[in-house]
Amino acid sequence: MAAIVIEQVGMRFGGTVALDNVSLTVADGELVALLGPSGCGKTTLLRIIAGLQTETSGRVLIGGRDMKGMPPRRRGLAMVFQNYAVFPHMRVRDNVAFGLRMTGAAPDRIERQVARASALLHIEPLLDRYPAQLSGGQRQRVAVARALAVEPAVLLMDEPLSNLDALLRLEMRADLKTILQEAGTTTLYVTHDQTEAMGLADRIAVMSAGHVEQIAPPAEIYRHPASRFVAGFLGTPPMNFLPLPVTDGHVALGNLRLRAPGGAARVILGMRPEDLASTTELEGFPFIVQVTEPLGSHALLTGRAEDALLRVVMPPDLRAAPGSVLHLRPDLQRVSWFDATSGAALEQPS
Amino acid sequence: MTLRRALFLAGVATLCAWVLVPIYLIALGAIGGPETVNAWPKPFWPIAWSVSALSQFMNIAGVWMSVLYSVEAAALCMVIAIALGTPAGYALARYRFHGATAFRLFVLMTRAFPVAILALPLAVTFIHLGLYDSPIGVGLMHSVLAMPFAVLISASLFQAVPRELEEAAWIFGCSGPSAFFRVVLPVALPGITATAIFAFVISWNEVFAASVLTVRHKTLTAYLLTVLSESPLHTQFAGGFILIVPAVLFILLVRRQLFSMWGIASR
Numbered sequence: 001m002a003a004i005v006i007e008q009v010g011m012r013f014g015g016t017v018a019l020d021n022v023s024l025t026v027a028d029g030e031l032v033a034l035l036g037p038s039g040c041g042k043t044t045l046l047r048i049i050a051g052l053q054t055e056t057s058g059r060v061l062i063g064g065r066d067m068k069g070m071p072p073r074r075r076g077l078a079m080v081f082q083n084y085a086v087f088p089h090m091r092v093r094d095n096v097a098f099g100l101r102m103t104g105a106a107p108d109r110i111e112r113q114v115a116r117a118s119a120l121l122h123i124e125p126l127l128d129r130y131p132a133q134l135s136g137g138q139r140q141r142v143a144v145a146r147a148l149a150v151e152p153a154v155l156l157m158d159e160p161l162s163n164l165d166a167l168l169r170l171e172m173r174a175d176l177k178t179i180l181q182e183a184g185t186t187t188l189y190v191t192h193d194q195t196e197a198m199g200l201a202d203r204i205a206v207m208s209a210g211h212v213e214q215i216a217p218p219a220e221i222y223r224h225p226a227s228r229f230v231a232g233f234l235g236t237p238p239m240n241f242l243p244l245p246v247t248d249g250h251v252a253l254g255n256l257r258l259r260a261p262g263g264a265a266r267v268i269l270g271m272r273p274e275d276l277a278s279t280t281e282l283e284g285f286p287f288i289v290q291v292t293e294p295l296g297s298h299a300l301l302t303g304r305a306e307d308a309l310l311r312v313v314m315p316p317d318l319r320a321a322p323g324s325v326l327h328l329r330p331d332l333q334r335v336s337w338f339d340a341t342s343g344a345a346l347e348q349p350s
Numbered sequence: 351m352t353l354r355r356a357l358f359l360a361g362v363a364t365l366c367a368w369v370l371v372p373i374y375l376i377a378l379g380a381i382g383g384p385e386t387v388n389a390w391p392k393p394f395w396p397i398a399w400s401v402s403a404l405s406q407f408m409n410i411a412g413v414w415m416s417v418l419y420s421v422e423a424a425a426l427c428m429v430i431a432i433a434l435g436t437p438a439g440y441a442l443a444r445y446r447f448h449g450a451t452a453f454r455l456f457v458l459m460t461r462a463f464p465v466a467i468l469a470l471p472l473a474v475t476f477i478h479l480g481l482y483d484s485p486i487g488v489g490l491m492h493s494v495l496a497m498p499f500a501v502l503i504s505a506s507l508f509q510a511v512p513r514e515l516e517e518a519a520w521i522f523g524c525s526g527p528s529a530f531f532r533v534v535l536p537v538a539l540p541g542i543t544a545t546a547i548f549a550f551v552i553s554w555n556e557v558f559a560a561s562v563l564t565v566r567h568k569t570l571t572a573y574l575l576t577v578l579s580e581s582p583l584h585t586q587f588a589g590g591f592i593l594i595v596p597a598v599l600f601i602l603l604v605r606r607q608l609f610s611m612w613g614i615a616s617r
């Protein structure tokens with residue numbers, strides 16, 4: 001058990017900046033998800049912590065120890081790779097025992113911990129097989145068991161579920177949550193899948209273009225995004241954005257006149273698709289329906305308002321013909337405001 | 351479509367015939383006895399089955415000694431090619447260094463240099479070093495011929511080992527060398543075995559350098575070249591047959607690895 005402290009870590013490849021002074025702390029026993037689009041630097045950061053790449057500036061501390069110049073094997077960590085990286089020439093049992101054998105652990109301790117890790121991952125029946133005889137999901141379980149068997153101070157996971165098919169991913173995600181909670185290991189989990197991050201993490205660090213945009217618990221990051229980027233990255237369907245001019249401290253939205261946050265001439269109003277409700281003409285703004293998708297649990301409407309594309313979640317029985325006009329009203333407690341130029345979140349006007 | 355297919359099949363047939371007909375004729379001459387060898391037109395099946403030519407050939411004085419020399423030279427060639435070639439291949443596969451491309455090319459250039467030009471200075475040097483007329487000298491020479499294959503094939507073998515496997519080994523407690531020996535090498539081992547056998551076959555088949563560099567301790571190919579010119583035809587065929595068989599068997603054994611390592615889908 002140990003905390004990870006990342007201080008002002010920078011990484012350059014030639015002229016390009018992969019990481020721009022990233023600082024981040026993962027508390028002892030906490031699970032933090034690094035979430036971001038591909039190329040945002042999340043995997044680079046993970047590999048720097050693992051010691052597989054060397055940072056150009058800043059430092060990494062694990063359990064209070066400076067990791068500078070420390071080879072991966074001395075860092076007291078374990079890692080789960082995206083493509084599993086299970087050793088193909090070893091039986092599952094030897095794969096799981098690999099890390100312990102390398103530390104020179106006593107045979108009875110190895111046996112005990114291999115049994116424990118494989119029970120946790122439900123792979124006992126597979127212990128005498130070779131990886132080539134396993135499915136993708138089973139291989140991933142072996143990779144996680146191998147990582148947990150060494151009882152690492154820190155567990156790093158690099159998109160561990162992204163090579164699995166959708167149904168298996170859903171199943172594995174729930175299993176992984178139970179397993180990681182039980183193990184209680186400090187975990188840094190890299191993913192580009194927001195549902196994975198929301199479902200698993202204690203806190204999410206959203207990354208974009210080499211820096212951390214926001215670090216917060218899932219509910220807060222969803223409800224109070226720190227920037228337009230974060231707001232747009234989390235949630236399916238994504239948040240709707242309406243750019244609006246501010247006049248006299250207010251914005252006009254159809255027949256609605258809303259108090260705008262101060263300090264910006266143009267603002268962006270962010271509304272989640274589920275936070276819009278149908279209302280009368282006087283109390284809402286017009287929305288021209290283009291497509292209605294009945295999805296069973298709800299209906300997803302796509303259309304236009306204020307010259308912008310809008311998606312709205314409506315009750316499942318709602319049928320709106322293309323071209324028809326609905327009047328919508330946002331839940332004002334739940335809207336977000338952003339500066340139109342910088343994209344930074346603005347204080348909610350009271 | 352049918353024309354293309356016909357052309358394709360004709361091409362396949364020509365290539366197969368190119369390789370198989372000589373082997374077939376040699377086999378026919380080797381086990382058909384003198385009648386088959388001298389018959390014209392050639393019968394498809396041997397006129398008389400007989401292993402007498404083969405056994406007669408085996409009884410030629412010095413054949414067994416030359417087989418031994420051949421094996422010695424080929425084994426030495428194999429060991430050197432693997433011991434020096436695989437580390438070079440690993441470096442090419444995993445590290446980016448100045449002159450990597452040039453190195454790749456230069457390794458191949460050793461094959462572009464005609465052995466005939468090298469032969470005399472090499473013989474003189476070997477005489478000075480005391481390596482002349484010994485299977486060790488021949489093996490050394492052959493290892494140079496096998497080296498480019500060992501380097502380039504093992505480079506592509508190591509490239510095919512996912513980098514993550516090596517990284518996983520580092521994370522789970524391995525130093526650089528121990529990750530290589532515990533993970534990378536075992537994963538690449540089937541291919542390296544194939545490369546070793548390939549090096550062995552290169553040495554086994556080589557005749558020119560072996561003839562030039564030896565006088566009394568001749569390898570099988572070189573020995574046959576001198577002995578067979580004075581033998582009857584069917585004995586010559588028997589000698590040729592015995593030379594071909596091990597090479598064909600070895601290549602058959604490693605054919606799958608050779609295909610996959612050269613990027614041709616074999617599955």
